Each structure stands twice: as C-alpha cells, then as structure tokens.
Amino acid sequence: MTASEQSSRDTLWRMANAYQVSQAIHVAATLGIADLLWDGPRSVDELAAATGSRATALYRLLRALASVGVFAEADGRFSQTSLSEYLRTDAPGSVRAWAMYMGRPYVWSPWAYLGDSVRTGEPVFPALHGTSAWDYRAAHPEEGAIFDAAMTGLSAAAAAAVVRSYDFSRIRVLVDVGGGQGELLAAILAANPAVRGILFDQPHVVAGAGSVLERAGVADRCEVVGGSFFEAVPGGADAYLLKSVVHDWDDARAVEILRGCREAMSDTGRLLLVEGVIQPGNEPDRMKLVDLHMLVMHGGQERTAEDFQRLYAEAGFRLTGIIPTGSPSNIVEGVPA
Numbered sequence: 001m002t003a004s005e006q007s008s009r010d011t012l013w014r015m016a017n018a019y020q021v022s023q024a025i026h027v028a029a030t031l032g033i034a035d036l037l038w039d040g041p042r043s044v045d046e047l048a049a050a051t052g053s054r055a056t057a058l059y060r061l062l063r064a065l066a067s068v069g070v071f072a073e074a075d076g077r078f079s080q081t082s083l084s085e086y087l088r089t090d091a092p093g094s095v096r097a098w099a100m101y102m103g104r105p106y107v108w109s110p111w112a113y114l115g116d117s118v119r120t121g122e123p124v125f126p127a128l129h130g131t132s133a134w135d136y137r138a139a140h141p142e143e144g145a146i147f148d149a150a151m152t153g154l155s156a157a158a159a160a161a162v163v164r165s166y167d168f169s170r171i172r173v174l175v176d177v178g179g180g181q182g183e184l185l186a187a188i189l190a191a192n193p194a195v196r197g198i199l200f201d202q203p204h205v206v207a208g209a210g211s212v213l214e215r216a217g218v219a220d221r222c223e224v225v226g227g228s229f230f231e232a233v234p235g236g237a238d239a240y241l242l243k244s245v246v247h248d249w250d251d252a253r254a255v256e257i258l259r260g261c262r263e264a265m266s267d268t269g270r271l272l273l274v275e276g277v278i279q280p281g282n283e284p285d286r287m288k289l290v291d292l293h294m295l296v297m298h299g300g301q302e303r304t305a306e307d308f309q310r311l312y313a314e315a316g317f318r319l320t321g322i323i324p325t326g327s328p329s330n331i332v333e334g335v336p337a
C-alpha cells in the first residue's frame with residue numbers, strides 16, 4: 001500500500017467507527033465533564049466523584065476522547081480543548097444539549113436499522129417504538145425536555161445569522177409554527193421591537209417557553225398558543241415562519257402543513273421556511289447526513305431548491321427567494337400564488 005492508499009484506508013476506517021466517537025461525546029456531555037473543567041484541569045478521581053462514575057472507566061472514556069481532540073490529558077489531569085469548550089452548557093454556540101439528545105438510546109437505535117429504511121423508503125422509528133417520535137416524546141417528558149433543549153441550543157446558534165439576514169421589521173405579526181420553546185422567535189422579536197409574535201407548537205412543548213421569552217425580554221409581545229398544525233394554525237398574522245419543521249415530514253404531510261398556513265394567512269401574507277437547502281455536487285454538506293436522520297426518524301427529508309419550489313406550488317405558494325444566512329439554515333421565502 002502506498003502512503004496515500006494507507007491514508008485513504010485509515011480515513012475510511014475512522015469513518016466506519018465514527019459512532020464510537022459520537023457516543024463517547026454523548027456520555028461526556030451528559031455527565032457534564034466540560035462544565036466541571038471551567039476553572040482548570042481536574043484529576044479523573046475528582047471528575048468521577050463529581051459525576052458518580054467509576055474512575056477507571058471514566059479515565060478510559062476521557063483518554064479516548066482526548067485522542068480525537070476532545071479534552072486533553074497531561075500530568076494525570078484532564079483539561080479543556082478548543083473542541084471540548086463547546087460541550088460547556090453556557091458556551092456561545094454550545095453543542096452540549098445536542099450531544100445529549102443525539103446519543104439517547106431511542107434516537108440512535110433507529111440508525112441501527114438504516115438499511116431497512118434504505119430498502120423500504122420508510123422510517124424505522126415507528127416500527128421500532130410503535131409510535132411517532134413526536135408521540136413518543138409526549139409520552140416520555142424527560143426525553144421531550146432533552147429534545148426541546150437540543151432544539152433551543154440549535155436555534156440559539158442559528159438565530160443571530162437568521163436575524164441578520166432578513167428584514168423582519170416590515171412584519172406586524174409573525175407566527176412561529178412549530179417554534180419549539182421560542183428561541184428563534186425571541187431573538188427576532190428582541191431585534192425588532194415593533195413586531196409582535198405568536199409562538200405555536202404542541203401544548204406540552206410551548207408549556208416550557210415562558211423562561212425563554214422572558215429571558216429575551218419579549219414575553220409581553222408574544223402570545224403562546226398550543227395546538228397541532230395538522231388541525232389549525234393561528235390566523236391573522238402577516239408572516240408564518242417554520243424553522244426545521246418541514247424537513248420532519250414527507251411531501252404529502254409537508255404540503256398539508258403549508259396549506260394550513262396558507263389558509264390562515266391573508267393574500268398579502270408571507271411564508272418563511274428556515275431550512276437547510278441541499279446543494280448539488282460532492283462537497284461536504286451536513287444536510288445530506290441530516291437527511292438520513294430525517295429518513296430513519298420521521299420519513300422526512302432535506303430538500304433541494306427545486307424540491308422547495310415544487311412543495312410551495314403544491315401548497316398554493318410561489319417561491320420568491322432563497323436567502324442564505326451564512327449558517328446551515330437558509331430562509332426560503334414565499335407568497336400566496
């Protein structure tokens with residue numbers, strides 16, 4: 001084997017084992033190791049005592065993570081690195097909540113059956129758990145809380161880019177449909193003091209929105225409404241925002257959601273999807289892997305510009321622009337056709 005062949009083989013070998021890194025990060029995130037290192041390096045015995053772990057096993061976990069740059073070991077103590085910094089709860093752009101979610105057994109077990117989804121085109125989750133991921137989380141509030149925190153973290157990381165990239169000040173009332181616990185809506189309202197908001201999501205999800213809206217100082221300008229977007233969405237607003245919602249659903253269900261928004265808005269209303277847009281070509285594109293997550297979990301999908309164009313037409317909209325934000329999210333703007 002030439003050096004170049006050896007390097008290709010090693011890269012593929014690492015990729016084939018990548019779930020080991022992913023799960024090790026999940027465990028470190030769940031144990032809160034990075035938070036414990038905020039004021040400097042600590043011995044594994046200290047970390048084990050603080051996390052209720054077996055010191056020898058925790059050492060093996062952290063040694064493995066240090067070998068890929070997450071934490072560093074020196075003189076028998078572990079310290080933070082530029083990567084593990086993002087496992088701190090309050091680091092700007094923190095990945096902790098996301099890592100805590102992605103490794104949950106009910107989330108990564110469907111990936112064990114990705115091959116089934118590839119064969120059938122159907123999601124694995126309902127066959128494995130007997131229900132949709134949404135109903136599963138509604139029935140398991142502790143999992144719901146972990147998921148909602150993960151989405152809040154993701155939206156917090158994207159919010160500044162979205163707020164910067166679109167003139168929301170022209171909107172009078174903005175509904176965030178499937179808005180989770182309101183992280184993005186709160187950021188938009190905070191930056192646009194004349195805009196009023198309506199946060200709409202499932203009742204058990206919006207029940208936890210109060211602190212997010214209050215922290216942003218926008219609770220007095222934001223109504224919170226619980227319900228299902230397959231039944232009705234709040235009417236009378238002039239813009240309907242949906243971030244990372246349509247990708248959870250196949251085309252038929254996505255069109256149903258968008259038609260509901262069309263029915264709720266006036267002829268001068270606006271639709272704003274905040275979603276990844278799959279690009280052609282072979283360049284690294286994280287949405288192409290998120291797409292597989294949507295497949296196994298929900299039977300949803302990430303979409304190309306052409307896919308969005310078709311979806312909008314079927315739901316009674318005309319796509320007027322795809323605005324990049326400099327983050328993985330784009331703003332896909334539409335108006336009633």
Ligand SMILES: C[S@@+](CC[C@H](N)C(=O)[O-])C[C@H]1O[C@@H](n2cnc3c(N)ncnc32)[C@H](O)[C@@H]1O
Binds near residue numbers: 155178180227245
């Ligand atoms: C991937 S999360 C996105 C949350 C939020 N927009 C964000 O980006 O942080 C999808 C959201 O859709 C909501 N959802 C799922 N089914 C729903 C339904 N039938 N009616 C209303 N919301 C629903 C979930 O509760 C969840 O908050």
